[in-house]
Amino acid sequence: MANILVVDDEHGIRELLSEILNDEGHTVELAENAAQARAARLRERPDLVLLDIWMPDTDGVTLLKEWASTGALTMPVIMMSGHATIDTAVEATKIGALAFLEKPVTLQKLLKAVEQGLTRGAVRKAAPSPVEYSALPEPIAVDSLAVVSLVETGPQAHQDFELDKPLREARDEFEKAYFEYHLVKENGSMTRVAERTGLERTHLYRKLKQLGVDLSRGKRNNV
Template structure:
């Protein structure tokens, strides 16, 4: 478990990253601008920082420079942006950023970058050599299937009903099974079912799946 600071002026991005990282067992602090990031940096001493480049008060690269100049860049920093150029990425890495993630950030890219950042492993590919869109980090290794599986539960479905209702009943049972099997971890269920995390959340809410119950059972 690590203390991770997420700095991004977009509420949706902050919430999504926080949910994913919290699900992985990390403690997460959120900041929406450079001022809050400075305060959190001093207060919580993060093990890793996810830092957006484009922010309203001070941009991420300037904040990175500030930390480097004042001796505060003693934790790995992963830069994030959906509009940065290669020159910006190169500059950030030169200043001391551990890695660069291009938005929209996929689950696999985020978790791999965080894993490498906490291990202080540099990116294997140089941002100078390829465009940003080719900086996809390797997907996570498949979940170990050798662990003891969750007990199988026989499911019965009433087929004498409209197709939509029957399909929803099956999908609800399917997701509840995998939530129990994965101990309530949304991250692992997303990987297992092949859905993006945000899509998975919407699907579970639509089907009325009780996430708290799945975690208790798991």
């Protein structure tokens, strides 16, 4: 299990995230501002950081820039905010954040982001030579505001998205690519795609039709 640093100025959020992550077997360090986060990062050497954007002393993006510029961004960082814009999310991923979670953070999204972050961190640690985390390519998109790329293993694993367009259009493009990927991966089985994506079959059919997804795609590719 991992050592995770949670940085958020809201006591309730810190305690909730700590409880969830502790239940998953992780060790959790808490910080309510940038000063405490700096000290905890030096003291604990966390495997992953969950970093709030809006904090009273130094905001999360500024702290992320500081870590990146001083060579301290050696661990995956997942940004969190309930008020951030697309520009803020994109800026954070360009600096070196792994992903962005929009508050209120759901349990499923939190655990998925943590799992992906720790996997990515393990890959970095296994590299033949030390490298700043910000130097690694392809940030993982976890939430709709941070759709930069989708990184997976399997068919049609890599898809770039154009961010210079309205949010609805960008989200539709991501969702279409997401469902097409799972259709191919599950050989066109709607039952398995529904299970994989967490949608009921009726809602899934409606969603695929709305997005213009070719339902024969998976079978045709015979994956």
